[in-house]
Amino acid sequence: MNSAELSEKISHILLDKKARDVDIIKIENLTILTDYFIICTGTSTTHIRTLADEVIIKLREEGIECHHVEGYESSRWILLDYGNVVVHIFHEEERKYYNLERLWSEGIITRKEIKVPQQ
DSSP states (O other): OOHHHHHHHHHHHHHHTTOEEEEEEEOTTTOSSOSEEEEEEESSHHHHHHHHHHHHHHHHHTTOOOSEEESTTTOSEEEEEOSSEEEEEEEHHHHHHHOHHHHTTTSEEEEEOOOOOOO
């Protein structure tokens, strides 16, 4: 699975667990750190941990292991490092404060949202 496919897969996992404001930022032409950042917001520390756990579990089921996890204990900003894709799961206040979208504004940003079925 290439990094674009992995970023799409992760964004869908996050959306299935009701992550808010899921952004995929393509930064492969800006840095050697990674190809994509995925940034999302959780509604509470419990929700943030649940989002991180779900990504780890679902990808592990497909044989994809997380290289490194940061911030799980405080659960205000959890970082999941999958090499070419890095996931940032924020509490709303931390997301506003760090504003990674502004820092990486030269990247290509795609917003993913929960699709609500029309009635």
